[in-house]
Amino acid sequence: MKYSLFFLLLLLPFLTLAQGQLQGKITDAQTRQPLAGAAIGIMGAATGTLSDANGNFTLGFSGPTDSILVSLVGYKTQRLPVSGNFLQIWLEPLTRTLPEVVVRGYETNQPLLKTAGSIGLLTLRELQRFNENSLVPALNTLPGVRMEERATASYRISIRGSSLRAPFGVRNVKIYLNDIPLVEANGTLPLNLIDAATIGRVEVLKGPAGSVYGAGTGGTILLETVKPELNESSVSLQGMAGSLGLQKYVVTASAGMEKGGLLVRYDKQILDGYREQSAMNREVVLLSGNLRPTEKQTFSFHTYYSKLYYELPGALTNEQFNENPRQARELNKDQHASINLNGLNIGLSHQYTFNQNWSNSTSVFGVFSFLDHPFTTDYERNTNQAFGGRTKTTYQTSFGSINTRFSLGGEAQRSFVNSRHYQNQKGAAGNLNFDDEVTAQQGFVFAQTDADLPWEFTATLGGSVSALQYELNRLSDVTQTNIGKQERSFEPQFSPRIALVKLLSEKVAMHGSISSGFSPPTEAEIRPSDGSFNTRLQPERGTNYELGFRGSALKDKLVFDVAGFWFLLQETIVSRTTGNGTVVFQNAGATKQQGLETSLSYEILNDKNRAVSGLKIWSNAALNHFRFQNYKQNDTDYSDNKLAGTPAQTVTAGLDLETRAGFYLHITTNFTSEIPLNDANTVYADSYFVAGARTGFRKTIFQQLQAEIYGGVENATDKKYSLGNDLNGFGNRYFNAAPGRNFYGGLQLQWVFKSN
Known part of the structure; x- marks a missing residue:
């Protein structure tokens, strides 16, 4: 075609x-x-x-x-x-963030003001407003984005109501690390393997982005690891301690040169946890760098090794949650439920500029992981591996005085999982229940063009064709061996996108877009932990309509971004928990998701010569109206019910203060309305308001030694609330308590060596 x-x-x-x-x-x-x-x-x-x-x-x-x-x-x-x-x-970027900051979303490398689409941006400055032990507080400041932590280091991400169904990991959201796909072989995304402090920039593309990034209706997250400063070499040491047994140690060495850079980082984090059975231990080694041998080409690479262990306390009933939110489910304690994971992610990319018109970027990656998980229902030992690559060729040309840019590319990967499920005998592997080999092959091709039209319009048109196939080979179960193979293929799906931007002035722009997405079930949904192979589960398909405007006013002191969307999702996949604790999945007709998102910030001061050199206030909000459509389960009709797991309103607000002497203060507040926890809308998590702050002092000593001492508080209001919820939980077990008031503090020393 x-x-x-x-x-x-x-x-x-x-x-x-x-x-x-x-x-x-x-x-x-x-x-x-x-x-x-x-x-x-x-x-x-x-x-x-x-x-x-x-x-x-x-x-x-x-x-x-x-x-x-x-x-x-x-x-x-x-x-x-x-x-x-x-x-x-x-x-060098200016100290304050303007709407024209350049973003990479949709492969355009255009100023945000000229980008058609809702993009949430977190720079290193925003990420460092928090303790950097987790991306949860930073991502939850973005309107339309909700990151949950059901247990210590057990994350789920929802973008505009999607992606809440994964039993663990992240699904239905594409994530790229340094332009290289971040993926686990079972189709979920191992975000918990990443130490938040190694991330220096985050872009969140909200809604389907299939025209460039392939399958996925939830959105796309682009992560970049921290990079060495240009013409600067450094060695840094950091130590942190806090409530709930928090300990963290970081050693970093970096060198930034005109022709390349290299960064090596080691992180170790230990946490006893707020609840019983919720301890965590994570070690991360990051090696990343780039090399520019000529003006035309750049090589980039990263190697990310993680060793992660964390315990699973299990969800509580409302009565248990109110009685003692710190308790764990007894079955989880008896079975020593936990996650034990070793993972290696390797990526290599090459960018080459042939001439003024032609350029290409190509990347290859490999993922290897070993999982050793005692769950409440069984004991899983998985060996995973995945290989893949991505390439994009860009052509820019002029037809007379008409300038046009074209991109053509593709992405493919092959993954293999050897999954063995045993009986769990109080944390030890018992008799084998079944032994599976699962192979998945998926890929897509895409094409996109964008142009600066007359009268200050910029238009984008693109599309992709995606395909996926699963193959299950059951080697043995309790009674027999060589049982045979089963296959599940999904027909190629076309996902188009059209978008338009109109500059109303040098500072203000409007944008609109229509996009569609395709999200097939993951291997964890096709083959849940009970060993069944679900051949009836259908992929989700959605179409999104969006209109927004963004810009700045009052001499760039006031920055605003407003967007409204209407998203219709067909064959919505929902989860429920069986009596023995297995999470299974089914299609639920359709959902209609409408919302309004706003971001406002006002810079009161920005003058390095004054005692108070910077002062900014900001607020982000999301208003949602998410409803099921045509959803029946047996004889029960859930049509027009609220979409489980999604609040109707969220508001975050904050204040940032900096002084010439080096003192800083960041205050963040968050309000979240009540959340329906089942499709019947008979159980809700209460609304909550929480606040946190980080303060510190930075000072350069002897021109080379940079020191920072800091401390902070989370959940300063000591609010009892559930941050991660088990949706449609069996036995009315829905609630996973967030930590109460807790504190942290740390010291960082960095020796900097400048080069000419």
Whole structure:
């Protein structure tokens, strides 16, 4: 099938015929991402040009010149001497975040103001507002995003009401780590293997993004690990301690050079936990870096090894929760229910710019993990491996005065799981119940074009075709061996997206989009822990309509982002828990998910010369109306009921204060309305309001030693609430208590060695 993607656009010419020519590339000095739309001009002349989607530019000039001026909204303007025929230019971001900050979502590398779609952004500055032991508090500040922690290090992510059904791990949301897919062989995403402090940037694309990222109706999360500073080498030590037996130790060494960089980091975190049977122990080693041997190509790599152990306390009934929220379910304690996981994630990517028009980025990855899990119902030992790759070729051209960009690419992976289920005899493996080999092959191809149309419009049109196949080979069970194979294939699905942005002024833009998504069941849903193979479970399909506007006002002090959406999901997959504790899945007709999301921030002060150098207030909110449609279970009709697990309102607000002397203070509050916990809407988790804060002092000593001492409090209101809920729990066991008031403090020392 061929899809012809073509847009016409008109751009006022700004180039002049030239006798000399200068080429170069413009890159963000912190993220190492190319910057599109930067203005490059000859000092004292009217000659100028703009960088393309890959950060490249060609500047012609008719006479001698010794310097150029480079500027981009949200970055520091630079005046640079001209030496040679090629310049590598690194732009430093301004201290405050403007709507024009460049984002990578939808593979455009465009300013957020010119991006059609709802994107939540967390930079290193926002991530460091919290204790960095978990991404939960930071992600929960984004409107429309809800991250739950059912047990210590057991995470689930919901984007606009999707993705709440995984028994463990994250599903229905695509996650990329340094542009490389982060995936577990069973189809879920092992987000708990990642130490939050190793992440330096997060972008959340809300709603279907199948035109570029393939299957998935929930959304896409782009993670970047921390990177070494340019022309700087450092060694740092960090120690943290706190309530609930918290201990954390971090050692980091990094080197940043013009031609590349390298970072090595070791993290160890220990936690006794708030509840009984909720201890955690995690060790993480990260090796990442990049190499730029020539101006045209960049190699990037990461190796991420994690060793994780955490206990599972189990959900409580409402009576147990009210009596003592710290208790664990007796069966979980008797069976020593826990997760014991060793994982290795390896990724390698290569970016190459052939010329001003053509470029390519290609990545390959491998995932290897071993799981040893005593659950309440059985004892699982799994060996997983997955291999895959992703490639994208971009072509930028002009038809006369019309500029257009095209992207074509694909992603594929093959995974294999050897899953053995034994009887659980109080935390020890007993007799074998069954031994399975599960192979999954999935992939998609995509095409996208975007263009800057006349009258300040930018349009995007794209689509992907996705396919998936599972094969189950049951080697043995209690009674027999070589039982045979079963297969489940899903027909290729086309997921289109069309989007349009209109700049109303230099500071304000409107955007609208229509997109569809396809989300097949994961292996954990096709083959739950009871050993059955569900051939009736159908993939989810959804269509999203969205309209929003964003921008800044009052000399960029006020920043706003508002979006409304209407999402219709067919064949919604819901979960329920059987009497023996097994989580099983079924399709539930359709859901209609409508919502309004807002983000507002106001920068009261931003002057490094004043005693109080920075002061900002902000607030994010989401209003949701999520309902089942055409959903019947036996003789019970749940149509028009609220979607389980989703609050109708969430509001987060905060204050950020910084002083010239180095003192800082971050305050965050969160309100979440009541949450239905079953499809019948007969049980609800109460609404809650919680607050937290982090304060500290940073100081540079002897020009090379940077010291920071910090401390904070979480759940300062000591509110009793359930952050992670078991939906449709059997025996009315729904509630997993969040920690009460707790404190933490730490010290970080960093030795910095500057290079010329």
